[in-house]
Amino acid sequence: MQSLLFFLCKVSYERGDILKTKIASLRKKHKLTQEELALAVGVTRQTITSLECEKYTASLVLAYKIAQYFGLSIEEVFDFSEVEEL
Amino acid sequence: MEKYKQQVKKRMVLLYLYNALSLIIIILTSIYSNVVPEGNQNISEMIRGFQFGTYLCLQLFLLKYIIKFQQALKTESALKDLYIEENDERTKFIKNKIGGFGFNFTLAVIATATVTAGFFNQLIFCTLLGVLIFMALTKGVLKLYYRKKY
Numbered sequence: 001m002q003s004l005l006f007f008l009c010k011v012s013y014e015r016g017d018i019l020k021t022k023i024a025s026l027r028k029k030h031k032l033t034q035e036e037l038a039l040a041v042g043v044t045r046q047t048i049t050s051l052e053c054e055k056y057t058a059s060l061v062l063a064y065k066i067a068q069y070f071g072l073s074i075e076e077v078f079d080f081s082e083v084e085e086l
Numbered sequence: 087m088e089k090y091k092q093q094v095k096k097r098m099v100l101l102y103l104y105n106a107l108s109l110i111i112i113i114l115t116s117i118y119s120n121v122v123p124e125g126n127q128n129i130s131e132m133i134r135g136f137q138f139g140t141y142l143c144l145q146l147f148l149l150k151y152i153i154k155f156q157q158a159l160k161t162e163s164a165l166k167d168l169y170i171e172e173n174d175e176r177t178k179f180i181k182n183k184i185g186g187f188g189f190n191f192t193l194a195v196i197a198t199a200t201v202t203a204g205f206f207n208q209l210i211f212c213t214l215l216g217v218l219i220f221m222a223l224t225k226g227v228l229k230l231y232y233r234k235k236y
Contacts, residue, residue, distance in 0.1 A: 039170070047176040056236040059175050 020079035024052040026070050041065040090169055091159065098155050105148045112141045115205075125208040133204040133211055140201050180232045184225060193221055 027037055027048075034048045043062065050056035058066065058078070067074045115137070158168040171177075200214040 039166075042170055042173070044170060044174040044177065047174055050176055050236055056176055056179070062175055 018054050019057050020054060020082065021051055021058075022077055022079070023048065023066060026072075026077065027052075030070065037066075037069070040069055087162070087165060087169070091165060094155050094159060094165070094168070098152065098159075101148055101152050101155070105145070105152070108141070108144050108148065112145075115141075129208045129212065133208070136211075136215065137201050137204055140197060176236060180229070180236060183232050184228045189221075189225055193218070193225070196221065 023037075027034070034045045034052075038045045038048045041062065042065070047056065047062075051058055063074050063078055067077045070077060154168070158164045196214060196218045200211060200218055203210040203214050
């Protein structure tokens with residue numbers, strides 16, 4: 001019973017396509033804090049933390065805003081290489 | 087941001103209206119507060135306590151938002167902070183995962199029904215209170231879970 005519960009929790013906790021990002025390194029390169037970047041792109045600091053930890057995938061609009069902020073393209077900020085193709 | 091400022095001002099007016107309306111309801115119900123269904127004396131006391139607690143929570147909740155909006159309208163940066171807080175996509179995503187508006191609406195309806203049932207029947211009151219507690223706990227647990235997950 002306990003192992004079944006553990007399995008169910010594990011399955012429900014597994015995430016689908018989570019994008020790898022270069023936000024943390026770009027932010028450090030530009031000497032920015034999470035708070036400053038968050039304010040610039042119009043999200044909370046927690047969202048930037050989640051993106052950097054690869055827990056949350058940004059929407060297209062947010063990805064665009066972040067890429068624009070660093071003067072790069074979306075592909076240069078987000079790594080799509082591990083996204084499964086159908 | 088000017089459009090959002092107008093929106094916040096409109097919300098303030100609505101909050102004042104809600105507050106006035108809830109005060110009227112509180113006053114009216116306190117007049118009839120002696121109308122408690124027959125049955126266990128302890129449960130009757132609990133019903134009165136619950137109703138008073140709900141009124142107090144409602145007032146504090148409305149007051150909290152009035153103060154929050156008033157402060158946001160004072161400076162441009164505070165307004166921007168409020169805008170970000172309300173429109174943050176991760177927060178919206180988590181809210182949607184939990185059930186968002188539908189869940190909150192159901193909670194509000196059940197809370198109202200619980201308070202109303204307290205005037206008529208102890209058994210219905212206790213049943214609805216149980217449902218309310220279960221739903222509130224479910225929401226809390228889901229919120230914690232998704233905040234940790236995303």
